[in-house]
Amino acid sequence: MERIPNPLDEHLTRVLYSKEVIHQRVLELGAQITEDYMDRDLVLVGILRGAAVFLCDLSRAIAVPHSWDMCGASSYHGGTATSGHVQITKDVEVDLRNKHVIVVEDIYDSGRTLRAICDLLRVHQPASIEVCALLYKEKVQRASEVAIKYVGFEIPDEFVVGYGLDYNEYYRNLECIGILDPKIYS
Numbered sequence: 001m002e003r004i005p006n007p008l009d010e011h012l013t014r015v016l017y018s019k020e021v022i023h024q025r026v027l028e029l030g031a032q033i034t035e036d037y038m039d040r041d042l043v044l045v046g047i048l049r050g051a052a053v054f055l056c057d058l059s060r061a062i063a064v065p066h067s068w069d070m071c072g073a074s075s076y077h078g079g080t081a082t083s084g085h086v087q088i089t090k091d092v093e094v095d096l097r098n099k100h101v102i103v104v105e106d107i108y109d110s111g112r113t114l115r116a117i118c119d120l121l122r123v124h125q126p127a128s129i130e131v132c133a134l135l136y137k138e139k140v141q142r143a144s145e146v147a148i149k150y151v152g153f154e155i156p157d158e159f160v161v162g163y164g165l166d167y168n169e170y171y172r173n174l175e176c177i178g179i180l181d182p183k184i185y186s
């Protein structure tokens with residue numbers, strides 16, 4: 001059966017990555033992680049809510065036994081610009097002590113969310129923490145620099161939606177990733 005056309009697709013000025021291109025890149029990331037974590041006790045920690053779609057696909061592209069959990073952080077409170085204050089809304093429940101953690105994030109933007117989450121996870125005493133971000137926004141300056149070991153795509157500094165990324169909680173269900181028409185939010 002064909003997918004029902006999504007009228008929200010019309011709100012994009014440009015599709016950056018199609019469903020097929022995203023799928024291919026996620027498989028590559030999964031293969032790379034599989035190779036790197038062959039003999040390690042791996043836990044993926046996704047950041048709610050934007051990374052949920054990516055986490056589910058990435059987990060299934062990884063061929064070493066692993067568990068996963070989600071933690072929550074919020075900084076936008078609606079709109080297209082971060083408030084600058086990151087609120088932790090949910091801690092992890094899986095035991096991370098002596099485990100090798102990969103934080104799974106939708107997008108590396110100002111870096112504040114990843115900084116706050118990595119600080120939170122360190123309290124759980126994992127053996128290591130790395131970050132996998134599907135999108136890496138190119139920026140002149142960031143509030144917090146965080147080392148990102150695995151990157152899906154580098155993108156221009158524009159507001160994007162789809163494949164989990166939202167504007168005011170909508171557009172997460174678009175299968176592609178695209179630039180949201182500024183008419184929608186201005």
Ligand code: IMP
Pocket residue numbers: 047050075076082105106107108109110111112113114158159160161165166167
């Ligand atoms: P940071 O703390 O500024 O790095 O922002 C990270 C969070 O902001 C991400 O987890 C996303 O949920 C959200 N975000 C940043 N840029 C975008 C975007 O272009 N579209 C949608 N959400 C974004």
Ligand code: MG
Pocket residue numbers: 050076165166
């Ligand atoms: Mg968001």
